[in-house]
Amino acid sequence: MRRHIETAVLAAAFAGVFLAVVYRPDRPVFMGEFNNIDGSVYWAAIARAAAAFAVFGAVSLVYVGRFLGNKRIAAFAAASLLTALAATVVVFAVDRGLLHLYNLPTGPNEISDKMMAYPMRETRSAAAAPVVLIALGLGILYGLSRDWVLTFRNRRELALEKVRADAAFLRSQINPHFFFNSLNNIFAITQRNGDGEAGDAIVKLSELVRYMIYEGNVDRIALAREIETIENFVDVCRLRFAREDDVDIAVTKEGRINGSEIAPLLLLPFVENALKHGIDSKGRGWVRVSARVDEGLLRFRVDNSKCGARETVRRHSGVGLENVKRRLELLYPRRHELSVTDADEEYRVDLALDLEE
Amino acid sequence: MLRCVVVDDEAGAVEVLRGYIARTPGLAAAASFRSAVDAQAWLSTHEADLAFLDIDMPDLGGLELAGLVDRRRTAVVFCTAYAQYAAESYERDAVDYLLKPVAFERFLRAVAKVLARRDGFAPSPPERGGPAPRELFVKSGAKIHRLDPR
Numbered sequence: 150m151r152r153h154i155e156t157a158v159l160a161a162a163f164a165g166v167f168l169a170v171v172y173r174p175d176r177p178v179f180m181g182e183f184n185n186i187d188g189s190v191y192w193a194a195i196a197r198a199a200a201a202f203a204v205f206g207a208v209s210l211v212y213v214g215r216f217l218g219n220k221r222i223a224a225f226a227a228a229s230l231l232t233a234l235a236a237t238v239v240v241f242a243v244d245r246g247l248l249h250l251y252n253l254p255t256g257p258n259e260i261s262d263k264m265m266a267y268p269m270r271e272t273r274s275a276a277a278a279p280v281v282l283i284a285l286g287l288g289i290l291y292g293l294s295r296d297w298v299l300t301f302r303n304r305r306e307l308a309l310e311k312v313r314a315d316a317a318f319l320r321s322q323i324n325p326h327f328f329f330n331s332l333n334n335i336f337a338i339t340q341r342n343g344d345g346e347a348g349d350a351i352v353k354l355s356e357l358v359r360y361m362i363y364e365g366n367v368d369r370i371a372l373a374r375e376i377e378t379i380e381n382f383v384d385v386c387r388l389r390f391a392r393e394d395d396v397d398i399a400v401t402k403e404g405r406i407n408g409s410e411i412a413p414l415l416l417l418p419f420v421e422n423a424l425k426h427g428i429d430s431k432g433r434g435w436v437r438v439s440a441r442v443d444e445g446l447l448r449f450r451v452d453n454s455k456c457g458a459r460e461t462v463r464r465h466s467g468v469g470l471e472n473v474k475r476r477l478e479l480l481y482p483r484r485h486e487l488s489v490t491d492a493d494e495e496y497r498v499d500l501a502l503d504l505e506e
Numbered sequence: 507m508l509r510c511v512v513v514d515d516e517a518g519a520v521e522v523l524r525g526y527i528a529r530t531p532g533l534a535a536a537a538s539f540r541s542a543v544d545a546q547a548w549l550s551t552h553e554a555d556l557a558f559l560d561i562d563m564p565d566l567g568g569l570e571l572a573g574l575v576d577r578r579r580t581a582v583v584f585c586t587a588y589a590q591y592a593a594e595s596y597e598r599d600a601v602d603y604l605l606k607p608v609a610f611e612r613f614l615r616a617v618a619k620v621l622a623r624r625d626g627f628a629p630s631p632p633e634r635g636g637p638a639p640r641e642l643f644v645k646s647g648a649k650i651h652r653l654d655p656r
Contacts, residue, residue, distance in 0.1 A: 326562060329587035329606055330516055336607035337518030340525050352609045359605065363589045 167198035189251040196243040200236040201284035208288030236281045357381045365414045372409040394432030404442040419451045427453025445505035451498045512538035513545040514560035526613045542566035561586040581620045
């Protein structure tokens with residue numbers, strides 16, 4: 150939204166500058182010149198405004214972010230120059246068209262009836278190339294300063310986020326040492342009574358909580374660890390259901406999962422959400438989680454049926470996803486793509502994440 | 507047969523490890539203690555091959571006790587609820603670091619490491635211990651720093 154407003158304001162500014170045409174009065178209309186008597190000069194101005202804005206907008210709003218963010222300077226230069234060249238060609242073509250349309254002189258030896266009829270008129274001639282080059286320069290300046298401000302703001306928000314997370318972490322410290330020792334003592338009871346199933350569940354739960362408390366606080370964690378935690382989480386969730394319930398949850402992983410790193414607890418909320426909505430209290434419904442790493446790009450997809458969705462839960466969980474979206478914006482700016490498909494029968498989240506620093 | 511010692515101030519933890527030792531062929535429980543001071547007294551007159559040590563104990567902690575054990579004889583595996591002592595435990599040349607509650611499979615992996623070390627090479631001081639590490643991770647507060655020794 151904010152971006153659309155920014156674009157509209159910039160476009161209006163460009164149109165204003167070019168329509169406030171500066172006339173050079175008392176000169177005859179020469180070849181390739183437009184005038185304000187027949188109005189041709191306004192069309193020429195509009196063409197220049199549009200071309201200049203296209204170059205300016207493409208460079209400052211798109212190319213700086215896409216190419217300079219990851220230091221692809223050659224690609225940035227190539228894209229900018231090609232855009233500028235294209236804009237110049239378009240303006241040139243529009244000029245030729247206008248000259249013919251308004252029956253103005255197009256060559257040095259040509260004499261049009263306008264030259265004869267209005268020998269002394271306000272005219273304006275502006276070659277396309279300088280206009281486009283100025284727009285290019287302004288676009289680079291504006292794009293760089295805009296990027297700088299955004300980065301600065303991002304960094305500050307990230308710091309704030311960290312302070313908030315740290316505070317939450319402190320609150321959550323119900324003495325983990327006591328907690329894990331107590332779990333271990335309960336684990337001892339299960340071992341004494343030969344209850345391997347309960348023992349396994351306690352081990353998985355403690356691993357899950359340990360990950361959230363200790364490892365959830367670092368900047369980056371092995372992707373394999375995050376996925377292992379997802380599997381633990383799924384196993385702990387399975388405990389909710391009866392033995393005879395055939396709960397359909399699958400987690401698959403492909404590609405180079407090992408050796409990649411990710412911000413911790415970034416993927417888990419999607420799975421949490423899917424389990425909440427995808428499976429009802431009787432264990433009906435299904436959830437599919439898949440992670441695939443290809444050349445540093447993680448494709449993470451969570452599909453779930455919509456049978457477990459109750460209105461109250463659905464309203465509630467919007468906050469969780471909003472949080473993840475914010476974290477993605479802050480931690481992986483311009484390096485992620487999140488798409489949510491909300492169909493009648495199923496719900497799907499597709500996340501593409503560039504893991505390489 | 508590896509003679510094992512278990513030291514933990516919590517009865518449940520001792521019980522679990524003794525149970526695991528009993529289930530594992532090749533391991534025998536020599537003694538177990540609820541206090542590191544008692545364990546130290548026993549270890550000064552008896553021989554053990556493997557010691558499972560808790561870290562947070564009253565009077566004498568597991569890290570200190572590990573410093574008093576004759577390491578040429580006795581391999582040390584820490585077994586604790588604290589996740590944040592891992593780096594320090596490796597500094598003490600511990601063979602493994604187990605987090606409670608420990609699954610049996612994880613326990614077996616630690617035992618396999620102990621056996622591999624006994625068969626391969628005696629616990630060596632760090633200055634001549636194998637190839638130089640390629641990188642080193644140091645945890646400070648919430649951050650993990652990577653050090654490149656070259």
